[in-house]
Amino acid sequence: MGRFKHCSILDCRRIVFALIFIVMLGACGSKAEFKPQKPSKAEDQEEVYRKYNVERGKRLVELGGCSQCHTPKIKTTFGYKPDKDRFLSGYPSDEPLPELPYAEIIAGEAEKSFYTTDATVWVGRWGVGFATNLTPDPETGIGAWEEQDFIDIFRGNKHFADGDQVTSPMPVRAYSQLSYFELKSIFVYLQTIEPISNEVPKRIPPESDLFEGSDI
Numbered sequence: 649m650g651r652f653k654h655c656s657i658l659d660c661r662r663i664v665f666a667l668i669f670i671v672m673l674g675a676c677g678s679k680a681e682f683k684p685q686k687p688s689k690a691e692d693q694e695e696v697y698r699k700y701n702v703e704r705g706k707r708l709v710e711l712g713g714c715s716q717c718h719t720p721k722i723k724t725t726f727g728y729k730p731d732k733d734r735f736l737s738g739y740p741s742d743e744p745l746p747e748l749p750y751a752e753i754i755a756g757e758a759e760k761s762f763y764t765t766d767a768t769v770w771v772g773r774w775g776v777g778f779a780t781n782l783t784p785d786p787e788t789g790i791g792a793w794e795e796q797d798f799i800d801i802f803r804g805n806k807h808f809a810d811g812d813q814v815t816s817p818m819p820v821r822a823y824s825q826l827s828y829f830e831l832k833s834i835f836v837y838l839q840t841i842e843p844i845s846n847e848v849p850k851r852i853p854p855e856s857d858l859f860e861g862s863d864i
């Protein structure tokens with residue numbers, strides 16, 4: 649009887665120790681839950697890849713001279729310089745259409761073309777082309793674009809808005825030499841720049857009244 653009693657106390661102790669152990673384990677577990685999650689290896693790699701894309705996109709945008717046409721300029725003592733505060737935001741919507749001899753510019757000569765000092769407006773056989781807003785503003789820029797929309801412009805040489813050709817002076821043919829991954833990098837980078845709200849007008853076709861008198 650005594651032996652049995654002794655045994656049962658031992659069992660009780662064991663049970664108590666086991667319970668304490670379980671509670672401690674539980675405490676450790678819940679503590680781990682509140683620890684900041686360390687990114688998994690896969691997430692780490694994704695972030696590294698994203699940063700690489702942004703860096704490469706930035707270099708390609710500089711090399712491609714996108715800013716020469718897509719950024720409004722400011723006049724400095726050394727001439728016109730791209731305005732950093734309006735980087736890649738396109739033809740400024742608050743500026744009136746420049747006064748130009750539109751009909752004469754394209755009259756009869758398909759090769760003739762003209763650009764404004766700003767280089768955001770280009771007149772030629774395509775009519776009047778306005779450099780678009782490449783910032784990630786969702787309404788007026790490319791913020792709501794899918795990556796593929798962007799790549800298609802350079803691959804299929806198509807105008808995104810109306811399925812028309814990109815007939816502007818933009819050297820799309822040269823840019824189409826870029827690989828899928830390089831174009832993707834440009835898109836990823838452009839999504840990281842400052843979004844600027846600027847609604848760029850649509851291209852004025854050569855059939856417009858603006859060109860009345862020309863042969864086109």
Ligand code: HEC
Nearest residue numbers: 712713714717777778779780807808809815816817818851
């Ligand atoms: C020589 C001037 C020029 C350069 C350089 C230039 N663009 Fe453009 N881009 C334009 C003009 C003008 C338009 C408007 C085209 C139109 O309305 O037909 C345009 C349109 C676009 C569009 C919109 C097309 C659409 O269908 O809506 C994208 C995207 C674009 N450019 C990206 C770029 C990128 C990226 C670069 C640099 C790698 C670049 N551009 C360099 C002049 C230029």
